Amino acid sequence: MNLPKAYNAQDYEDKIYKQWEASGYFNPDNLPGNGEPFSLLFPPPNVTGVLHLGHALENALMDTQIRYQRMLGKKALLLPGTDHSAVATQARVEKNLQAQGIKHPRTEYGREKLVSIIRDFAEQSKSTILNQIKKLGTSCDWSRLAYTFDEQRSRAVNELFVRMYRDGLVYKGYRVINWSVKGQSTCSDDELVYVEQTTKLYTFKYSKDFPIAIATTRPETKLGDTAVAVHPNDERYQQYIGKEYTINIGAAKPLVIKIIADDTVDMNYGTGAVGVTPAHSMADYDMYLKHPDIGLIQVISEDGCMTEQAGKAYQGLTALAAREKLVAWLKDNNLIIKEEELVHSVGTSDRFSDVVEVIPKEQWFVNVNKIIPGKNKTLKDLMREAAAKIKITPERFEKTYLRWIENLRDWCISRQIWWGHRIPAWYKDKEVYVGIKAPLEQGWQQDEDTLDTWFSSGTWTFSTLGWPKQTADLKKFHPISWMQMGHEIIFFWMARMILMTTYALDSIPFKEVYIHGMLRDKQGRKFSKSLGNGINPLDVIKQYGADALRLSLLKGITPGNDSKFYEEKVEDSRNFVNKVWNVARYVTTSPSIPPLKGEGGEAIADSWIESKLNRLIQEINNYFEHYQYSLAAEKIYEFLWHDFADWYIEITKFQPNPVLTKQVLETTLKLLHPFIPFVTEVLWSELHPGKLLMIETWPQADATKINPTIEKQFADIQDIVTQIRDLRAKYNIAYSTKITLFTKKPVSGTKDIIEHLTKVVISEGSGMGKVQLINDAYEFTLDLQSVIDVPKYQAQLKKEIVELKKYVVSLNQKLNTPEFISKAPARIIEVEQKKLADKKAILEKLEKSLQEL
């Protein structure tokens, strides 16, 4: 075997990925054996651009999990896919077009042409993304590749829409919705991004005679007020409840304001009274539903300007201009009582980033509070019940999810954009038809609107498996065994999948969810286009390799918590990958080193490494079960580098055991494979030409090999070796300088190890030297006087003695405390007593050492 000194990932990764693909083992149907199915589903990335490092983290998590499961012998499926992400993609393409000088893409191109431009963009983006996924080494089943907007998924979406419509869960209604003026489309409550803004809060009266003052930050909407709400128990306003007042503040018709009682009003805030504008506030609309007689007046239109109903003086003005004008009028009429600055958050559109207006409009909604026919439960109930059946890691996110359900309103699912699933509803005169396909007769017009992208993503766990057909895949792989996602997507996606699946399949969508944190840059900022701090994973891969990138993303993370990305981390992982490479290179090329005569020392090192290895396997399996990838990776890192390479391999240089060395290497490669699949696979093909590591059997721990006594003995040897090395380093004794170690006690099994690792010569029986090396098991005298600086060493010893004395005193005190003796468990007392005895012995020897010098 002739491997280069340094591992160069670029020389191997593409080749290895092709081998994996060609093997067919990404597809669970081709895996050998009769293992249980294990399914894992890609959160489909948006086809709005390229994958960023956050996606790389997700890929690393998923692929590590699926490779582990595959090696456990399960029928492991990682199903890949992408999301057409309706609004996001259309907004993106429109922005691009506008940058090219196309001011109004929708009017200039028309529906068909614009959709086709978006499609081209999406396809382009999709292929970039799929290529990136391959570069990351993700072992997904490409034969099952899905897209939220492909034929199969569209069928599922339409089918579900129709079913929900027939069950009365999807309805068309006139309600207030969030409206992006810039995007000319609705958006759901969850799509709003709240931005802090300082505005003026005006406290005023509608007229001189009006009995109650109210406050608002948006005076212009007051042209559409129809009521004033007070708390039913508020004594100040009791007398007015139920009364109506006609006022005139400039609207087209004089406003009839009814005083209503509603317990959602906070008596202690402001004047304790709320001006109710049903048409332009979600909360006010809810009150209107409870008091429908107050009516609803729309004063702001879809273009963000005032409507005819707002009155001649205001019609056509932008909301802002109308505000100024109305404030001026109120001032002129001495109706303003107070003006104050107020910081509050305003909802803005996620995709078009303009302030969102609340306006009433006829739209399609999902009713979350209606009893589902035949089930005696609402969608909210189903979503709530599902939480108990799904294991969320970390658990705290379950609470977040449940609270969200409580606040959930009917979900507006229609969008006035063209990129997306067109709503399967047709109109002819006043007739409405909802069905999978258009009616056969002439004259039916399909609804112009498209569905919210999350409506399709919600079907993801089952539409990807062939639903509505009752496929074998659906039977085998649903519910999905494990999913991972970022916490920012819990409401958008996780909640919607639960809603859709519990309704359509009467089942939970997945058994377990792992919530990961957000990846941030070195300074802790989000990665974003506007900051320009984005990093393309491919650039990192090019420089350090996919394995290094993956490992660096997984190390140092804990479930649900954000992590930072920076290059030094990747470098460290790259160094580790190279270490793995060189360990394997050494193990496979070094049998020629002549064995030296040992005294049974090889038995200790061999049993020790076997013990450590089997302990490691146990730990790793435990970590995997608890999704502690970071800890698992760190443990293997530690073992491979600091146990296997630094100690065991160094010992095999004079006490070779080629069979065991190779065995340990192979087991370690298996344990590492889920994390760093490429390099381990390359090495495996060197060890076993023609075989694939990816389907090798995951190591099982042999508990009988775990031997604490041997581990303790070996730790003692390590201790002595380290002490000698420490002295060499402290007193600048070169390794070529031979120093002599005298011992009175037998050092069976350890002599060779100590001699070779420290380049000392061990002589028996004589105590000529002056430096005592002490630990629990061995006692040596080291003749160092010829080579060390004695006063310096004395000073060092004194310092150590002082510190040790302090510790012994405190330990002694603790052990003599009556409470400790009476209350601490016997196990602890025993440990502490032994500790005290050990430390005392060491202290004694150190003092003796000092005297002799």
Added chain:
RNA sequence: GGACGCUUAGCUCAGUUGGUUAGAGCAUCUGCUUUACACGCAGAGGGUCGCAGGUUCGAAUCCUGCAGCGUCCACCA
């Protein structure tokens, strides 16, 4: 306003059910051309675990309060 999270070495973070003198990587310093690896080897220094109380024989770990940072939610008009 509510909820949640974070605060441990210069930096990035671990620390499982409370129990040896709190760990790792990076960075710093010292010494090594030891033929697998300088993407390396051998060492060293560096922390009153955010602050203040409490529970306990024993607290980084459990409880209470406070401070700073962050995230999410919300109908403060």
